[in-house]
Amino acid sequence: MTPSPQDDGTVKGLVRQHWDGRAATFDEEPQHGIHTDEQRDRWLEVLRERIGDEPRRVLDVGCGTGVVSLLLAELGHAVTGVDFAPAMLERAREKARETDQSIGFHRGDAEALPVPDDTVELVTARHLVWTLPNPEAAIREWQRVVEPGGRILLIEGYWDHDEPWDEYEAIHDDLPLYDGRPPDELREVLAGEGLRDVEHEPLTEPTLWGREPRHDYYLMDATVPR
Template identity: 45%
Template structure:
């Protein structure tokens, strides 16, 4: 596709001020926040892990992970998202490392991580398969890749581009679990699928589309 990174970043910069108004983005409701705390603790147990949150947005999940005792790095294309993530950590008195850059090719240099987390990002990427390979390559032996994704458009529905340059995204509107797991399986040692559409607390209410997490070990 003819991607326009500036336009994509502009879209998410403009979205940043209202981003946390979505219940599962801002985690302002105690029930929603607790639901994500419990899920993350189950997927990424223990403490003191080096974690990379790609497409971290305003840092809500990163903050939960830091509160659980992990060392967190976040990457997002939109500087306005990164500014809000840094502000959340500062307000909480917690340390976090945040970088502005392409989440599909994180600008993390030679750093390696115990886990890489991605939530509702792959549908925005021009080459999600290449991104999955890049994320797996950033993991230490035995590391985990946690993808929280979904398909929030009807199959076959026309998907309007959300920003200039997003006209031909391969997974626009989300990606079915069967598609994502088929692409990911050859890249990892083992893989578990966790359906999430029946857990309204995670989303701030009932949902009527496909929501799931994939936890892969490398």
């Protein structure tokens, strides 16, 4: 029997609970945190190659413990991070204080951002879309806050786990992109929501993930229509 869909509040509450519970140890995994100078430098190169050297106003959605936010700030961008899990945000704030980076971290829903229209030049998100009950609505929301001609940059993947775990056992059927998607499929989702010039590149270098990657990781870049 197929389980009945759960309301968004229930699903999002369990998503928050899952990531709050992982916040204290999240960065310990080699593919989650930044553990060596070589790993950090390679991520900085990847981001610089896609974003360029000109400082941008960036909103890092689903920022988690601030890994990408901190890298972007190190590149000279004006960064704000948003996440739904308070414990993740607190860890991000601690890391920002340790590095003297000026980043505002705020609680917010990726599908309903507390941000005015046309506020930023770039939205970034890492490994986020699979956790969302309404990913298409989120993509439209990200376009709302990006100024026309700005960009959305996603670090994504396809995990294809055998079984859901922890809180996701109860909610995975309510997440349309659970486990991620191959890049061609996610590209269709983004293009279907009106984004232009959608392209991707693989992110399979072991240096980026601190080990030989076990899943298909990639970067997806798209432009918000003018």
